[in-house]
Amino acid sequence: MGIAIQCILEQPVVGLPDMEGKLLCAAFCSDPGGDDTNADLGPATNLVAIDFGRTMPPSSDENAGESLFGPLGQFITGDSGIAWHDPSEGLAVVQGILAKLRSGAQVALDPDFNFFGDNEEEEVTEGVIDDLETLQEILTAARNQQIGFRLIIDA
Secondary structure (H helix, E strand, O other): OOOEEEEEEOOOOOOOOOOOOHHHHHHHHHOOOOOHHHOOOOOOOHHHHHOOOOOOOOOOOOOHHHOOOHHHHHHEOEOOEOOOEOHHHHHHHHHHHHHHHHOOOOOOOOOOOHHHOOOOHHHHHHHHHHHHHHHHHHHHHHHHHOOOEEEEEEO
């Protein structure tokens, strides 16, 4: 058991794969924002995306907008109610992240997230790519069916 990012569609679509989403969630929560040179700045700046009580102040980190996984936060259901998103917008974000990972970007989990043991960056990156490829397949089907989607963090 653990936490995972799951994709919920407005209507069921037959034949879609199940998305594990655990490594993607860990990567999202561990992402410090910015490039690797700023990785030691402290806790992740994008956690406000899952701060459902809105108790954390907005980040003033100038690199927060450059976060590899931060753009996924706009699709995660929070306390503003259930919103359905355009799968084409989600696909653009997922494909952008996949392009960066396939071009050599590596995912390093925050050491405080010991959910997955001592995985090597390469193994973690491959697991995140698998989750994103599955999400891409789900969003492609949603786009083809013209139905909305949302992401949730499931515990």
